[in-house]
Amino acid sequence: MAEHNDEHRPRGTVVLIYIFLACFVIFTYLNWKQLSDVWTVG
Amino acid sequence: MNWKFRVCPTTGLKVHDSAETLIQVNAVTAIVFLLVGGALALLMVLTRWQVVHILPADYFYRLLTLHGIAMLVAWIIFFEMAVLYFASAVLLSHRLAVPWLAWTQYILMLVGAAMVTVMVLMGKADVMFTSYIPLQAHHMYYLGVILFAVGAILGCIVFFATVTSAKVEGAYEGSLSLVTYGAAAAAIIAILTLAHGAIALIPTWLWALGVIPMMDPEAYILMFWGFGHSSQQINLCAMIAIWYLLGTLTVGSKPISEKYCRTAFLFYILFVLIPSEHHLLVDPGLSAAHKVWNTGYFMHLAILASMMHAFSVPAYVEVALRKKGYTKGLFGWLKEAPWGNPAFSSLVFSVVGFGFLGGISGVVYGTEQINIISHNTLRIPGHFHATVVIGTTMAFMGVTYYVLPLIFKREVAFPTAARWQPYIYGTGMTIFSVAMMFVGGFGVPRRHWDITAADAVFQLNYGPVVNIGLAITAIGGILAAIGGLMYCLIAVATLLIGKKIPQEA
Amino acid sequence: MSINVPEKYWWDIPLDQDEKTWIKVAIVWCILLTVMMPWWHISGNQNPSSEFYRITTDNFDKLTDKFIAKYKVGEEEGIDVVAPPANTDVFVRGSQWMWEPILKLKKNQTYRIHLSSVDVNHGFSIVPINMNFQAVPGWDYVLTLTPTTSGEFHIVCNEFCGIGHHTMIGKIYVE
Numbered sequence: 197m198a199e200h201n202d203e204h205r206p207r208g209t210v211v212l213i214y215i216f217l218a219c220f221v222i223f224t225y226l227n228w229k230q231l232s233d234v235w236t237v238g
Numbered sequence: 239m240n241w242k243f244r245v246c247p248t249t250g251l252k253v254h255d256s257a258e259t260l261i262q263v264n265a266v267t268a269i270v271f272l273l274v275g276g277a278l279a280l281l282m283v284l285t286r287w288q289v290v291h292i293l294p295a296d297y298f299y300r301l302l303t304l305h306g307i308a309m310l311v312a313w314i315i316f317f318e319m320a321v322l323y324f325a326s327a328v329l330l331s332h333r334l335a336v337p338w339l340a341w342t343q344y345i346l347m348l349v350g351a352a353m354v355t356v357m358v359l360m361g362k363a364d365v366m367f368t369s370y371i372p373l374q375a376h377h378m379y380y381l382g383v384i385l386f387a388v389g390a391i392l393g394c395i396v397f398f399a400t401v402t403s404a405k406v407e408g409a410y411e412g413s414l415s416l417v418t419y420g421a422a423a424a425a426i427i428a429i430l431t432l433a434h435g436a437i438a439l440i441p442t443w444l445w446a447l448g449v450i451p452m453m454d455p456e457a458y459i460l461m462f463w464g465f466g467h468s469s470q471q472i473n474l475c476a477m478i479a480i481w482y483l484l485g486t487l488t489v490g491s492k493p494i495s496e497k498y499c500r501t502a503f504l505f506y507i508l509f510v511l512i513p514s515e516h517h518l519l520v521d522p523g524l525s526a527a528h529k530v531w532n533t534g535y536f537m538h539l540a541i542l543a544s545m546m547h548a549f550s551v552p553a554y555v556e557v558a559l560r561k562k563g564y565t566k567g568l569f570g571w572l573k574e575a576p577w578g579n580p581a582f583s584s585l586v587f588s589v590v591g592f593g594f595l596g597g598i599s600g601v602v603y604g605t606e607q608i609n610i611i612s613h614n615t616l617r618i619p620g621h622f623h624a625t626v627v628i629g630t631t632m633a634f635m636g637v638t639y640y641v642l643p644l645i646f647k648r649e650v651a652f653p654t655a656a657r658w659q660p661y662i663y664g665t666g667m668t669i670f671s672v673a674m675m676f677v678g679g680f681g682v683p684r685r686h687w688d689i690t691a692a693d694a695v696f697q698l699n700y701g702p703v704v705n706i707g708l709a710i711t712a713i714g715g716i717l718a719a720i721g722g723l724m725y726c727l728i729a730v731a732t733l734l735i736g737k738k739i740p741q742e743a
Numbered sequence: 744m745s746i747n748v749p750e751k752y753w754w755d756i757p758l759d760q761d762e763k764t765w766i767k768v769a770i771v772w773c774i775l776l777t778v779m780m781p782w783w784h785i786s787g788n789q790n791p792s793s794e795f796y797r798i799t800t801d802n803f804d805k806l807t808d809k810f811i812a813k814y815k816v817g818e819e820e821g822i823d824v825v826a827p828p829a830n831t832d833v834f835v836r837g838s839q840w841m842w843e844p845i846l847k848l849k850k851n852q853t854y855r856i857h858l859s860s861v862d863v864n865h866g867f868s869i870v871p872i873n874m875n876f877q878a879v880p881g882w883d884y885v886l887t888l889t890p891t892t893s894g895e896f897h898i899v900c901n902e903f904c905g906i907g908h909h910t911m912i913g914k915i916y917v918e
Contacts (some may be wrong), residue, residue: 203560203565204565205557205560205761206552206553206557206761207556207568208556208568208569208571209552209556209761210761211568213549213552213765216593217768217772219598220598220601220772221772223598223599224598224602227603227611228607228779228783230611231607231787231789232787234610234611234874235789235869235872235874235888235889235890235892236889236891237788237790237791237874237886237888238792238887295909299903364906366903370863370864370902370903371863372862372863372864373863373903373905411748412749412751413748415744415745415748415749416745416746416749417746418746455880456881482745483745483746485745492744492745493745493749494759494762495756495757495758495759495762496753496754496756497753497754498758498759498762498766519791520876521877521884522795522879522883522884526784526790526791527793530777534777534781538773538774538777541773545765545769545772545773546765546766549762549765553761601776605776605779606780606783606790607783607787607791609791609875610789610874610876611875612875613875614866614877614901614902615875615901680873681869681870681871681872681874681899683868683900683901684901686899687909691910693910694909694911695820695821695822695841695910696914697912698897698899698912
């Protein structure tokens with residue numbers, strides 16, 4: 197991939213994938229939060 | 239031996255006539271089942287929309303069973319057989335090995351699917367897709383599922399025989415193409431999955447016949463999901479192989495690093511099956527350590543693979559578009575992408591819907607503790623409609639717009655409707671899945687005819703938010719049903735009245 | 744092209760920088776997801792139980808009847824209401840299509856709930872709290888449960904158990 201110059205780097209996807217990760221983190225957090233509100237069980 | 243080939247005028251690929259016929263019959267059968275399953279889907283959403291509540295209880299459960307079978311089993315696996323034959327014989331420009339075995343695959347699967355459908359419609363198998371014992375269906379139901387599964391195994395064998403003979407006879411040199419490699423990963427997972435199906439269903443069939451005593455219900459659940467969920471990983475691999483295929487067909491994308499993509503597929507083969515145990519997270523029978531190991535460590539190695547593809551698929555599309563000169567800013571390439579091409583818009587819906595809705599929710603709901611607030615609620619169907627419908631089904635729909643000219647040799651009929659179809663279907667399914675997961679967060683059960691429990695000793699009221707959520711779910715479902723019907727009509731019309739594409743002899 | 748044979752020695756071509764960075768970030772996130780589960784077992788209050796026993800449906804049936812006879816305080820809609828003391832063994836029986844008995848529990852007291860079914864699979868869902876467990880015939884699933892809110896709650900069956908599935912509703916009172 198010698199001609200792989202900076203103009204052709206997937207810079208947009210890099211941004212998109214971190215938006216994806218952010219959604220993932222937020223959704224994970226909200227679910228643990230919701231879980232912590234239910235009755236105690238073990 | 240003489241095999242008949244033609245050369246595709248668009249791609250230059252050599253197409254073996256047996257491969258072509260088998261792809262055609264499998265794909266057409268798949269679409270017929272999609273049409274049936276779609277009609278049933280409409281009845282499902284109109285029943286769960288509490289204000290409309292169209293079906294009586296017995297028909298709701300019966301047709302829900304059939305909806306699951308028609309969509310998750312028949313539509314997807316028939317189409318996957320077409321994908322396997324396409325990815326082996328057509329993409330390698332080679333003959334399809336052992337066509338009679340491929341025909342046996344088709345006939346067994348058709349007979350199996352027909353037996354299951356008839357048994358369910360006769361009311362002899364009101365057991366849901368899962369058919370958890372001790373609920374018992376007619377023994378012909380289990381036999382139908384077994385025949386279907388055996389047929390699918392034969393399809394995988396034909397795939398491997400074709401790839402092997404292509405290698406031996408020098409049809410290609412070096413490694414398989416990425417798409418065929420992904421299809422091979424799907425076929426390997428399929429064989430392991432169907433073996434679990436045999437362990438769950440053959441004893442159950444014999445039990446229904448009265449030959450042997452019932453197996454342990456929890457052991458059945460374990461083995462069933464080794465089949466039921468692992469088969470979704472076949473869809474996963476087939477879908478991602480198609481993502482790479484559609485990237486190439488629509489914008490000419492090319493893997494930046496073959497090693498990266500292939501490692502991710504290898505991770506699936508190694509790690510994606512064991513986490514199927516997440517169906518037992520709130521069941522008795524498995525220790526916490528066991529659950530955490532299998533659905534934590536192993537599942538997250540498979541998640542890593544998905545996250546790798548989540549980057550590479552859009553990245554390769556971006557790089558291809560940038561190389562065409564669309565280099566403006568961060569997202570100039572997105573603006574110039576071929577949004578009017580239904581295969582491309584289907585690809586985008588599939589990738590985004592699978593990742594953002596299906597993937598994230600699946601990982602989180604499949605977490606040991608969070609499963610307490612998710613198990614058997616509407617969160618679960620919300621999750622898997624995002625993966626299997628927005629993800630897999632839309633990928634299959636997208637590739638159909640190339641299969642029609644390439645394999646059926648006809649131009650796609652109603653091109654304007656085709657341009658709109660992915661947007662209508664994708665938007666409908668997105669609304670449906672999001673609303674369903676939202677409602678599920680309130681603990682609303684899945685597979686439930688009446689959440690007001692009007693006929694029970696105690697009545698329930700989930701409140702106005704849930705009622706509105708179910709109405710939005712239904713509206714999304716109706717929109718998706720329209721989009722799905724458009725897809726079926728476009729496909730059928732293309733076969734019947736589509737303009738023939740001239741072929742070289 | 745992803746439909747063509749890759750160039751020779753593709754496995755020797757190093758990964759792209761963007762790909763490398765993303766893999767590292769993804770690995771860190773996956774480790775975090777994994778570690779959350781054992782960590783919650785140590786410090787969280789909601790964990791699926793690891794305590795379960797094999798039991799025949801007949802025996803479970805008898806144990807539930809004995810439990811009901813011992814702590815019965817009344818009836819509601821023909822279903823027995825029981826008020827067991829804290830820290831005792833409580834039996835909840837799923838059958839087509841009812842949950843027995845109706846429980847009267849005390850807030851912030853702990854109970855050992857024995858959950859099972861005497862016919863087919865059932866789903867034990869506490870509404871509107873949204874906690875869900877599977878009731879499997881032949882398996883006594885012991886949940887050490889502490890209600891932390893008071894009021895009137897329903898038990899909804901959320902595993903398909905036959906044509907009357909949607910009428911299978913039980914009740915829990917927490918005072």
